[in-house]
Amino acid sequence: MKKTTKKPAIKDIAAEANVAISTVSNVLNNKEIVSEKTRKRVLKAVEKLNYRPSVIARGLRTKHTNTIGIIVPDIADPFYAQVIKGMEEVASKKGYTLIFGCTYYSLEEEGRQIELFSDHSVDGLILFCGYDGYDNVRAIKQRNIPFVMVDREVNDLEIPSVLVDNKYAIESAVDYLHSLGHRKIGYLTFSFKHQTTVKKRYEGYCSGLKKKKIKYNPDFVIIDDSIKLDEIKGTKRILKSYFGSKKLPTAFISFSDIPAIGLIKALDIMNYKIPEDISVMGYANIAFCEYIKPTLTSIKHPKKLLGKTGVDLLLDIVEGKKIKTRRIILPTEIVVRQSTAPV
Amino acid sequence: MKKTTKKPAIKDIAAEANVAISTVSNVLNNKEIVSEKTRKRVLKAVEKLNYRPSVIARGLRTKHTNTIGIIVPDIADPFYAQVIKGMEEVASKKGYTLIFGCTYYSLEEEGRQIELFSDHSVDGLILFCGYDGYDNVRAIKQRNIPFVMVDREVNDLEIPSVLVDNKYAIESAVDYLHSLGHRKIGYLTFSFKHQTTVKKRYEGYCSGLKKKKIKYNPDFVIIDDSIKLDEIKGTKRILKSYFGSKKLPTAFISFSDIPAIGLIKALDIMNYKIPEDISVMGYANIAFCEYIKPTLTSIKHPKKLLGKTGVDLLLDIVEGKKIKTRRIILPTEIVVRQSTAPV
């Protein structure tokens, strides 16, 4: 039975190597003032005792923890998972550790997470989610934590953000469908109270129609709060009830991919052929656009890039570098697949 | 312009409330020895200065940080994302913060993450991934960090683990297909070097056949390392080349869902009808089994439960509770959908 030895501290190394504590510290932090000879000795002691400095203790002293907090609505959503992957890659490469929390789309929970991260003395914070609401943003500012917002537009230009032009994206979708000859274009979304991205997409739909001189037809627009982002069953059910009475457009744009898939499922059940009878477009271009049948035309929202850019920007701020742009807008792109066709 | 005030420390509260530091500490930690009157005063000061204790400083003193580290292969994989969601829910409820890292299926990277988490003085560690290899496990034990393994079988019964009986799961899949009249049953997997779960599933395939007195036919078994878990394109390409020359079985079991979808895609291109010509089963029962066409029969691997149970077990250990079982085995279940049918 191996004896349970405590984790060695810097003073144990100092004792082992017969040097002062500060010398060990200097070696560890690559200060060039230590003689090669003692450096070697210290390193040997470190090796021998399997020593690793405590980030906690160091953090208490230096006021930085090499940790950044990530707040997302829902880690299980492949959309956010992809963004987080981008973040993880950059952070890991730059020597930062990620701690994260989910809000499950609740502003209150978001506030709780912010406090929690503040308690943990994160060096910076990323707020990812298209909410309105300044209260939490204000709380971060007040706590003086460097932070960037990703995918959330607020009017305060002071706040560094990485954004996607959601409005333009859907406008271009309308444009694309118009070029295929569609004039009756429907839109599917859930209701938007606090989510600016969802609202902007809807605005893009409206302005897109206007640009093409198409009259807005409320019969073609489905705004339903019970549409779920992470399951299609509910969406399917809802849509079936819609389609009973109404005349359908020749094309639908959905504000998100999963509901678009629910839409396709529902239309399939009602014996509409996609894309022969009705074209369907999603938004986000998640991996599964490729896997379903027909494959789903979608709009590429740069997920990993969003994550990467967010962390890059945040770390630039944290590390006090000069920031060129406080507001980075990433481009979208239509990815044409089988679910859309000429009328 | 608001003055940039520093984060208040406990001594600021003490000063504000005109009490000793230790009294503030006692109030904060709900020690019942403080008089109601001073308690009120302290709380008022806390409120006024918007004070929150530093987890870092507290951690340095108490040796616990209310933080647990999660190591998974790839956060962007919906399978792991789902597991993590289960973990997040439990951890958050119990007041723990999650820090996490991805290994991208590299044992070396896994080792690096372990060190990193150790540096951060996590209270506990969850190792999620079906690898072989004891080196990293040994490293954790040596560092004396409480940990549990999820979905990885090692022969050391001392190590608390939450497992799924992968072998039995595939055995029952063979059984199920046999009951539909299938006698030519194929298997699709990537090669398994370190991943015990993948190996166990393959063993389940073999023993399942044996139980039904079906002879193992190597022509029906595709073991290919270039099959990707997160994209189907590669899989499709590989499979097409396989199918050129060989006679195909009447049913396929895939070791994972995404490759199963790739398989269906490939068979579709070759003009095989699913399930009329060939039945296909996946493994894991990810959300998208429902979304594809035909919907995919799969084996439900209890993802969220795996995460929840793992964290529950870990926190029981961390908090010194008595553990009933060190080895929890979670059940699987076949979910029948459209992709399987009688011969």
Next chain:
DNA sequence: ATGAAAGCGCTAACAC
């Protein structure tokens, strides 16, 4: 019930 002070593991300022 309250307060004073030691000390967790480290860095940084300063002395030698």
Next chain:
DNA sequence: GTGTTAGCGCTTTCAT
């Protein structure tokens, strides 16, 4: 080039 020491913000004895 190396050593001594204060102190980061907190908890925890131990006095009072």
